[in-house]
Amino acid sequence: MRIAVLGTGAVGRTLAPAFVRLGHEVRVGTRDPAATREREDWTLDVPLVPYGEVADAAELVVNATNGQVSLDALSEAGADALAGVVLLDVANPLDFSAGFPPTLTVKDTDSLAEQIQRAYPGARVVKALNTVNAGVMVDPKRVGDGGTTMFLAGDDAEARALVAELLRALGWRDIIEFEQLSAARGMEMWLPLWVRLMGQLGTADFNLRIVRREIETSP
Amino acid sequence: MRIAVLGTGAVGRTLAPAFVRLGHEVRVGTRDPAATREREDWTLDVPLVPYGEVADAAELVVNATNGQVSLDALSEAGADALAGVVLLDVANPLDFSAGFPPTLTVKDTDSLAEQIQRAYPGARVVKALNTVNAGVMVDPKRVGDGGTTMFLAGDDAEARALVAELLRALGWRDIIEFEQLSAARGMEMWLPLWVRLMGQLGTADFNLRIVRREIETSP
Numbered sequence: 001m002r003i004a005v006l007g008t009g010a011v012g013r014t015l016a017p018a019f020v021r022l023g024h025e026v027r028v029g030t031r032d033p034a035a036t037r038e039r040e041d042w043t044l045d046v047p048l049v050p051y052g053e054v055a056d057a058a059e060l061v062v063n064a065t066n067g068q069v070s071l072d073a074l075s076e077a078g079a080d081a082l083a084g085v086v087l088l089d090v091a092n093p094l095d096f097s098a099g100f101p102p103t104l105t106v107k108d109t110d111s112l113a114e115q116i117q118r119a120y121p122g123a124r125v126v127k128a129l130n131t132v133n134a135g136v137m138v139d140p141k142r143v144g145d146g147g148t149t150m151f152l153a154g155d156d157a158e159a160r161a162l163v164a165e166l167l168r169a170l171g172w173r174d175i176i177e178f179e180q181l182s183a184a185r186g187m188e189m190w191l192p193l194w195v196r197l198m199g200q201l202g203t204a205d206f207n208l209r210i211v212r213r214e215i216e217t218s219p
Numbered sequence: 220m221r222i223a224v225l226g227t228g229a230v231g232r233t234l235a236p237a238f239v240r241l242g243h244e245v246r247v248g249t250r251d252p253a254a255t256r257e258r259e260d261w262t263l264d265v266p267l268v269p270y271g272e273v274a275d276a277a278e279l280v281v282n283a284t285n286g287q288v289s290l291d292a293l294s295e296a297g298a299d300a301l302a303g304v305v306l307l308d309v310a311n312p313l314d315f316s317a318g319f320p321p322t323l324t325v326k327d328t329d330s331l332a333e334q335i336q337r338a339y340p341g342a343r344v345v346k347a348l349n350t351v352n353a354g355v356m357v358d359p360k361r362v363g364d365g366g367t368t369m370f371l372a373g374d375d376a377e378a379r380a381l382v383a384e385l386l387r388a389l390g391w392r393d394i395i396e397f398e399q400l401s402a403a404r405g406m407e408m409w410l411p412l413w414v415r416l417m418g419q420l421g422t423a424d425f426n427l428r429i430v431r432r433e434i435e436t437s438p
Contacts (some may be wrong), residue, residue: 101401103327108411135349146431149414178415182320186412192327192407193370196397208427211363214422 029054051076083122113184248273270295302341345373
């Protein structure tokens, strides 16, 4: 699968090589490739191209940019390139401008994922992976026995299925699928508690497991 | 311990008898006791008194009212009665007026728990139990093996300790304690995801377990 990863922060730099290891053809998009290549933290051997080219001919576009600049980055990628593609949004609309704890730039009655979907009605937006840190995204076994829960939300069944397959390839086994992208509101509003937990636990290597009566009482 | 439970909805009607079973002296507050006694769903053998009397001489006041009327109910209980007491807020600021899914009346930069704390600076507010449904609050074993996670937040260490003891008596073993009441923001913003999960799982008998690397890799 041809995957375009938008963003060269910790999330993009973690997702891109993980997708390569799974056998996918990966390109990473950035605003200014020359500037990114000069960064000390850019050590990946993955094609690096401008946002304006990265989504061309991609089957899956992954928004791994900072949530506050996601809409700008996607607009550089362009509506034409995004038409018809599955757009996996892993970003969180966190605003750290007033310090800690961060606040959310969108919430409750809307979400970043829905903002993206409205801006690019031709894309098939799926929200997933935003509820854990980058290391856990690509290696669920970092936490416990790997049996924690991953959420996935999207309006398009085929797009959800494609992302669910990718999640399973990354090692996710307990995937809860919401058939409405608006469930991304709750997935993004999980972040304030996640941030407090990171402070309290002193690690980002944690996740939630949704425990249901049914599962646990079965023999 | 003398406990005043404010509210005769499902939460108040579940918490009050659970506290009685633990040996506490419990009174339930309601706006109009005569009207409550006429309700078919009021079957408890627990003293029922007006909000204006319920908190008098209580050591612990539990806000189990609907989040949208909590401040009104507490104002009837009165600032004098609330001064110095530990005020356990289990309510959620959910607004169902526009149908499903509900929205939050306060969020992100503030919380219901903090609104209550500001309105009654003499009270020692602790947020807990709001992240699960009433049945699970008093019986963590309804979910899996009972080892799911309960959060607790409050600025006052003594008040947190008193509530933590009560939670342990109810059967909660994995309690994560936040030393700032503002962590209630994240605990309340968990509800939108909780509501979606209830719809998806078809049950309210679920909860999250926070899985940390440390716990699972220890021998």
